[in-house]
Amino acid sequence: MKQLFFLISVFFSLSTFAQIDRVEPPFWWSDMHESSLQIMFYGKEIAQYEVSVSKEVVVENVLRTENANYVFVTINTKDLPAGSYAFNFSKKGAKGFSRSYELKERREASAFRKGFDASDAMYLIMPDRFANGDPDNDSSEKMQEKADRDNLGGRHGGDLQGVIDNLDYLEDLGVTTLWSTPLLEDNDKAYSYHTYAQSDVYNIDPRYGSNEDYKRLAAEMHSRDMKLVMDYVTNHWGSEHWMIKDLPTYDWIHQFPGYANSNYRMTTQYDTNRSQIDWKYCVDGWFVSSMPDLNQGNPLVLNYLTQNAIWWIEYADLDGFRVDTYSYNDKEGIAKWTKSIMDEYPNFNIVGEVWMHDQSQISYWQKDSPIGAIQSYNSNLPSVMDFTLHDAVMTVFDEENPSWDKGMIKVYENFVNDFLYADIDNILVFSGNHDTDRINHTYKGDVDKYKLAMTLVLTTRGIPQLYYGDEIGMQGNKAEKGDGDIRRDFPGGWKGDDNNAFTEAGRTATQNNYHSFTKKLLNYRKGKEVLHFGKLLQYLPENNVYVYFRYNETERVMVVINNNPEAQELDLSRFAEGLAGNISGKDVISEAPINLKNSLKIKGKSSLIVELK
Known part of the structure; x- marks a missing residue:
């Protein structure tokens, strides 16, 4: 017994x-x-x-x-x-x-899935602020922070069901690809709505829905021939992550010991004159105190992150990644991570956030970069973000008195340096995102300046990206009210909203002015290979008027951006190379015929997109 x-x-x-x-x-x-x-x-x-x-x-x-x-x-x-x-x-x-x-x-041909490219137009949302499709999951017993829509920095209840419910809106607008800021669990006590401080990287935050809901979103998008991009975070987790509370190894995260903040000086990654301590505090320092910095130099960490990323691609049937704070990672580790994913999915695409203000420094991080090659470095990263063009777009349309370095010359000079990139078609171009000032705040709600910016972003080389709500004139003051104000709720995404900007009837006249221009141009671009992969021919701006052509063997599009408040008349003989013998065309927006024999008149603060005949 x-x-x-x-x-x-x-x-x-x-x-x-x-x-x-x-x-x-x-x-x-x-x-x-x-x-x-x-x-x-x-x-x-x-x-x-x-x-x-x-x-x-x-x-x-x-x-x-x-x-x-x-x-x-x-x-x-x-x-x-x-x-x-x-x-x-x-x-x-x-x-x-x-x-x-x-x-x-595995799904049939899963390994050969095609990622996003320059034929796409990407739309960025913050899911908590886009639409609330299921009010029952606004708060969760499992999660610390509860919904409080009155709090600018709180959770407002947007979710995956809200995104699914409004896919028709995105498709009608002309969007082909959706990039959502992170959706994985974030159990921070406050500001968890941005979800960059993740606490579990194998589960969707229950306030957004479930893993199955995310999978369903991808399936719904694919049925519309649209693509889904996950915002992936390799650099850090949140302090509430279950593994941070019980580390597998001491060096799973960077320790000093304990916490030290990054100096954010990404140039130390390739500065040949750097001090080791400055480099260490950039790469190993924590992004903020609530986001412990992951050590990609630890093989266990690197493998964990690699398998997790591949798991989500395979599980949810994803079409791409946007990688947060790419250039803060251990550069050798992140290159291995990226290569592992691209080896598994050769036609996939990954765009990295490299928030720098010099083309050579951004180029360094793109795959096969001629700049990176100087130091025998290859990140294997297919795509980077064109932050220098963004810098120009956020100031140039207020510069109405051009000088040597003011006005449209800023845009021209940005493209002068395209030779620095290994693959100029595979860079992301944008006027704003969830971390930058709202373009419509910068330009004080001037729809004409918005149209100039969108003309540029949607017709130049690269992959265009829009930030949700810009297409209806949404604003927000980051400097005075913080990030929450540039991440306002999309009107109509919540029951009881004053107006529903998801429908033409629900939009105000001003919102429809923004929207109709954006929709027209996006849907035109969707079917135009010449705007996807055509070559770029640009002319030095004169009188703050910038002219460029996109062309291939069969098509040509002429773009004229008049940043001068006064109407201008162009002598077309100067543009003979771009016109290539064409003497007529069609205005893409108005669909009116355009005579291109001798001269071209254009109103002040306006643009023309001319399909040449």
Whole structure:
């Protein structure tokens, strides 16, 4: 009887003591390009157990760290069919417990999915501020911060259902690709609506919906021939992340020891004259005190981030990543991360946030950069963001008295440096995003200046990106009221809103003025390969009038931007090279015929987009 009691006690001791709280990735797929899969098992004192797997599974490595709550088991999935495989945990020869692990079937041709490119127009939303499709999930018992729409920096209730409900609006506008700021769980006590301080990177924040909802969003978009881009964060997590509270290794995050803030001087990444301490505080310093800095130099961290990114691509059927604070990462580590993803999905696309103000410094971070090659560095990153063009756009249309370096010459000079980029068609061009001033605030609600900016962004080289609400004239004062004011709720996204800007009837006359121009140009661009991948021919601005052409072997489009408040008349003989013998065209916006024989008149503060005939 005593022996039976002893065996029962041992059984219950083993089964409860070695509880597995988490397995990540939670499942995987067969027939992946990379056959090594590292599975993390987490549970109290789990490292004291030996691990074995089904006979057909090759175990490449079992790794334990200084934290006994973790075991990392690497298996080889090559030639393993889809199915469930048992991981057995034993102690001193006695069976402890088992955990089933599933390999799923991949989608057909999953590896060859096509990412976004210059044929797309990308629309950026902050989901908490876009539309509230399910008021029941505005707050969650699991999450610390509750909904408070009266708080500019609080959670307002926008969610995935709200996005799905308004896909018709985006499709009608002419958008082909959606970039949403992060949707993964963020359990910060305040300001969690931006979701860049993530607390669980395998689960959608319940206040946005579920993993299944995210998967459904992708499916709904693909049924409309639209693409979905995930905002991925490699540089940091939130201080509430469950792993931060129980680190697998001391060096999972950068420690000084503990916290030290970044100096944000990204130029130290390639400054040959830098001091080591300045470089360390840029790369290893935390972005802010609530966002511990991840150490991509630790192979365990790098592999965890790589597998997590691939898991989301495969699970949700994604079409691209936008990577937050790309140039703050360990540059060798992030290059490996990027290459691993692109090796798995050769036609995928990833755009990195490289917020710098010099083209050569931005170019450094693009794949095969001639600048990076000087230091034998290749990030493997297909796309970067054109922040220098953004800098020009945010000032130039207020510069009505041109000089050597003021007025439209700023835009011209930006494109002069295109030779610095390895792939000029694969850079993201934009007038604003969730971190910058609203363009319509900068230009004080002047719709004519907005149209000038959109003409440029939507007809020049690269991949155009719009920020939600710009197309209806939304404003916001970042300097005086903070980030929350440039991230206002889209009108009509909440029941009881004063007007519904998702519909023509619900928009005000001013909102429709903004919207109709944007819609016309976006939908024209959608079918114009010459605006996607055509060459750019530009002319030095005269009298603050900037003229350029997009052309290929079969099509030509002439763009005229008059930044002068006075009407101008152009002598077209100067533009003979661009006109290439064409003497007529069509105004893309008004659809009126345009005579191009001798001269061209253009009103003050206006643009012309002319399809040449």
